[in-house]
Amino acid sequence: MENVVDFINSFNPKILSRGDLSGALELIHSKEELVFHPTKNYFNITDLCLPADFFMGLKFGKTKSVWLKGILNQGNKIHRIVQSWLKQHESYFGMEDTLDGYFKGISARGRTDGKILNSIVEIKSIKELPESSEYLIENYPQYLEQLAFYSAIDPMTPKENYLVFITRDYPYKIKSFKMIIKNPEKIPAVLKRRIYLLRNLLEEKENSDLFGKCRYCNENYCNIKELCQISESDPLGCEIKDSIELTENEEFSNEIKNLREKYGENFEFYTPYNILHPRKFCLKQTINKEENFQDLLATKKGISQ
Numbered sequence: 067m068e069n070v071v072d073f074i075n076s077f078n079p080k081i082l083s084r085g086d087l088s089g090a091l092e093l094i095h096s097k098e099e100l101v102f103h104p105t106k107n108y109f110n111i112t113d114l115c116l117p118a119d120f121f122m123g124l125k126f127g128k129t130k131s132v133w134l135k136g137i138l139n140q141g142n143k144i145h146r147i148v149q150s151w152l153k154q155h156e157s158y159f160g161m162e163d164t165l166d167g168y169f170k171g172i173s174a175r176g177r178t179d180g181k182i183l184n185s186i187v188e189i190k191s192i193k194e195l196p197e198s199s200e201y202l203i204e205n206y207p208q209y210l211e212q213l214a215f216y217s218a219i220d221p222m223t224p225k226e227n228y229l230v231f232i233t234r235d236y237p238y239k240i241k242s243f244k245m246i247i248k249n250p251e252k253i254p255a256v257l258k259r260r261i262y263l264l265r266n267l268l269e270e271k272e273n274s275d276l277f278g279k280c281r282y283c284n285e286n287y288c289n290i291k292e293l294c295q296i297s298e299s300d301p302l303g304c305e306i307k308d309s310i311e312l313t314e315n316e317e318f319s320n321e322i323k324n325l326r327e328k329y330g331e332n333f334e335f336y337t338p339y340n341i342l343h344p345r346k347f348c349l350k351q352t353i354n355k356e357e358n359f360q361d362l363l364a365t366k367k368g369i370s371q
């Protein structure tokens with residue numbers, strides 16, 4: 067291991083932690099002109115977890131509705147607050163670190179919400195807390211696949227990882243689930259097959275209903291529903307459910323609740339990048355508000371969904 071670190075340090079960065087290590091590898095990766103751009107050869111893990119949605123976006127221009135954008139904005143805010151609690155945890159690190167499957171022969175990349183020791187932590191804001199593991203498998207297969215796929219492209223292939231759910235509205239209830247990877251060989255195989263099939267679909271070698279309808283399908287808010295020929299099919303089920311064990315984990319939920327009690331919830335959270343670029347941050351906030359306002363106006367006039 068020391069040799070590897072010495073080798074990487076010879077490119078200039080000084081590695082202090084695994085977060086630094088992944089950043090350094092990213093730097094070397096870019097230097098070799100393998101800079102990441104999502105293409106039909108290289109994918110985001112989040113797009114691979116929503117393959118039909120991704121395909122309909124690329125092929126027919128499916129866009130996020132005002133309704134969905136509103137939910138995502140609200141979710142992002144809560145997400146950052148949970149990350150700020152976790153940052154107080156003595157074993158938390160690697161917030162927004164990039165994992166790259168390149169080093170494992172998998173053409174996919176993803177950014178994790180962070181890690182506790184060697185476990186990946188993924189945060190999801192949600193309308194109502196999921197009642198059980200079965201409910202999650204049935205209704206949110208994309209969340210489970212996302213966490214399992216991150217584990218597959220992580221150099222350490224962590225076997226125990228966490229999904230943290232928090233409600234979008236006050237009082238921001240929290241529930242955590244532990245995911246144990248029972249069959250570590252199966253997950254990369256599912257991921258590679260997903261990439262293979264999605265490439266074929268994008269090259270029009272497969273029918274457009276290959277992955278069923280969009281996992282986030284709400285025809286009332288879809289801007290391309292007149293063009294859609296897949297809305298009658300069932301959405302893709304959870305393809306990794308037999309390779310994982312998913313159980314509610316009260317211990318981890320309580321750890322987060324304790325951090326929340328200690329550090330509070332009513333403060334704005336800024337990343338180091340926001341602090342270094344305050345004007346850019348303020349401008350982006352204004353543009354987001356303006357975009358949402360224009361979308362809302364257009365929806366009211368019946369111009370867009």
Ligand code: SF4
Pocket residue numbers: 119122128279280282283284285288289290291294295296297
């Ligand atoms: S109608 Fe549903 S399945 Fe069809 S493109 Fe829109 S969201 Fe996707």
